[in-house]
Amino acid sequence: MAEQISPEQLKALQEKIKQMTPEELKEFQKKQCVFCQIVAGKIQAKKVYEDDKVVAILDINPVNPGHVLLLTKEHYSIMPQLPDDEVAHVFMAAKAISNSMLRSIDAQGTNIIVANGIAAGQRAQHFMAHIIPRKQNDGVNFVLPQKTMDEKEIEAISSKLISVLSGAGEKEEEKPAIQIAQEAKKESGEPKSGIDLDDISRLLGVK
Amino acid sequence: MAGKESCIVCQIIGNKIPSKRIYEDELVMAVLDVNGANPGHCFVMPKNHYPIIEHVPDVEIGRLFQVSNKISSAIFESLGAQGTNIFVANGIPAGQTVAHFTINVIPRKENDGINLQWQPKQLSEEEMSTVELKLKEQTKNIGFEKEEKKPRIHVPKPVVLSDEEEEYFTRQMRRLP
Numbered sequence: 001m002a003e004q005i006s007p008e009q010l011k012a013l014q015e016k017i018k019q020m021t022p023e024e025l026k027e028f029q030k031k032q033c034v035f036c037q038i039v040a041g042k043i044q045a046k047k048v049y050e051d052d053k054v055v056a057i058l059d060i061n062p063v064n065p066g067h068v069l070l071l072t073k074e075h076y077s078i079m080p081q082l083p084d085d086e087v088a089h090v091f092m093a094a095k096a097i098s099n100s101m102l103r104s105i106d107a108q109g110t111n112i113i114v115a116n117g118i119a120a121g122q123r124a125q126h127f128m129a130h131i132i133p134r135k136q137n138d139g140v141n142f143v144l145p146q147k148t149m150d151e152k153e154i155e156a157i158s159s160k161l162i163s164v165l166s167g168a169g170e171k172e173e174e175k176p177a178i179q180i181a182q183e184a185k186k187e188s189g190e191p192k193s194g195i196d197l198d199d200i201s202r203l204l205g206v207k
Numbered sequence: 208m209a210g211k212e213s214c215i216v217c218q219i220i221g222n223k224i225p226s227k228r229i230y231e232d233e234l235v236m237a238v239l240d241v242n243g244a245n246p247g248h249c250f251v252m253p254k255n256h257y258p259i260i261e262h263v264p265d266v267e268i269g270r271l272f273q274v275s276n277k278i279s280s281a282i283f284e285s286l287g288a289q290g291t292n293i294f295v296a297n298g299i300p301a302g303q304t305v306a307h308f309t310i311n312v313i314p315r316k317e318n319d320g321i322n323l324q325w326q327p328k329q330l331s332e333e334e335m336s337t338v339e340l341k342l343k344e345q346t347k348n349i350g351f352e353k354e355e356k357k358p359r360i361h362v363p364k365p366v367v368l369s370d371e372e373e374e375y376f377t378r379q380m381r382r383l384p
Binding site: 046047048049051056058060061062063064065066068079080082084087088089090091092093094095096097098099100101102103104105108109110111112113114115116117118119120121122129132134135136138140141142143144145146147148149153154157158160161162163164165 | 227229230239241242243244245246247249260261263265268269270271272273276277278279280281282283284285286288289290291292293294295296297298299300301302303311313315316317319320321322323324325327328330334335336338339341342343344345346348349351
């Protein structure tokens with residue numbers, strides 16, 4: 001990991017954060033977040049779309065001209081923190097913006113990319129979807145290698161995922177009926193807390 | 208042009224090609240990519256045949272990405288991933304290889320050989336403003352299909368793509384050498 005802060009700094013910070021109420025913590029995160037300030041209009045950005053839940057702005061370091069960052073108005077660090085209705089809304093908006101690119105700026109295709117976590121290429125501590133207009137031979141080269149897994153690994157991974165997914169399905173009532181390919185049962189745990197201390201300390205360590 | 212009958216994803220959904228299913232409901236199916244970019248790489252697909260995102264109704268978009276998000280959470284929880292990517296390619300210039308809309312959910316670790324980074328292009332203020340105005344003009348028309356109450360039972364409807372719908376993909380296919 002490129003960004004490191006000293007263990008002392010981290011400890012002091014974690015102590016401080018632990019003493020905050022959830023409301024204070026949320027406020028604290030928002031103040032640290034440049035994208036929350038863009039959403040609030042305190043930092044200038046080129047907005048190309050806005051509704052009650054999302055704001056779309058042009059990326060100032062674009063892959064291609066017209067590269068859009070689609071942000072939730074609410075502060076979430078990563079996508080798993082978003083409630084289902086916001087997930088649906090964000091990507092309906094992403095679809096509409098992608099369509100707009102095909103019609104207005106001669107895009108021949110689009111990529112939609114979300115990065116959750118530094119290892120996935122996430123740079124900002126505010127959830128966003130990148131919508132990237134593409135053209136033939138535009139010099140953009142996303143690399144998704146093909147790796148092989150043996151039968152044992154395939155089995156292990158699919159049963160782990162099925163186990164968690166079927167557990168998640170039982171937890172909530174408004175969910176679609178799930179027919180899982182394999183019978184797998186798991187006690188459903190408490191939903192994860194929306195706030196990750198490491199996330200916050202990493203953020204402060206960097207900026 | 209290839210329609211539903213010759214679509215490899217439709218054949219996976221119709222069980223004509225074996226796959227490792229990890230999730231299924233009346234609209235969506237998710238399978239493990241056995242030659243994925245990382246172990247645990249999953250494809251999330253609508254059961255109905257739609258070539259690109261533009262053709263997918265809003266209700267199905269909502270469900271597809273909600274399922275993708277759950278799989279992403281499951282990847283964090285059960286596979287010890289350090290991150291996840293949600294990746295969609297619309298159209299051949301964007302890297303789409305199969306004419307059936309698909310979401311990739313990819314587990315990530317440091318130095319795993321995947322590259323979704325880019326060299327930023329430098330645009331002048333004028334170029335930025337031009338593209339801003341063009342996009343803004345178009346996004347004025349954005350509206351969403353009214354969300355229906357979540358259906359539980361799926362009654363498969365025959366998917367008939369209009370010429371116009373297939374045309375986008377076809378046009379790009381012709382460009383290939």
